[in-house]
Amino acid sequence: MSILFASFIIAVILLFTIGVYSLLMTRNLMRILISVEILTKGVTLLLIAIGYVTGRMAAAQAYVITIIVIEVVLLAIATGIILGAYRKNDTLNTGFLNNLKG
Template sequence: MTIVIPQSFWLYFTFFALLLIDGLWCMLATRNLVRVLIGIEILMKSVTFFLIVAGYLSGRMALAQALVITVIVIEVVVVVVVAGVILGFFRKRDSLDVRNTRDMKG
């Protein structure tokens, strides 16, 4: 069985790229650690979307769904752990400013 990837791929890809840019910008331009976490989340959303689209277009939706469910579980754990790291940083420095994480040199 062969299929041809339809032109609609480009539509989906465009929106994937937009979400990706948004997430990266949010992650890199902000100075608040919690908002970095939000940027990370937006990045993960974009990837989730892309995996589903890939499954949809290639006819492997069941596989893609299985992957996405695993990705979501991983995403939750990563968010919790990163939140813990941010909390620890806040308790130590009483600050959420990203610039305080740039002391190391060399």
């Protein structure tokens, strides 16, 4: 393993740690979206690093473009759902979204 690829892998692991820690610790719906975005950044970085190391950068770019399209659609729909929840409950805190008494 080259030292560059190891640096990328460590950066991806750190990005995943940040994203998962934030997902577990936050109660704000918009911040949950930010955490998911950071996890997606980690996946994107891993794909590009693998494409660079294996010489298949074109294939890696194709996958990254697909991921970006899915990411933006996810964010648009999730924002719509979050705004709907906010209008109904007047809060973004997941601790208070207990209409189903779960």
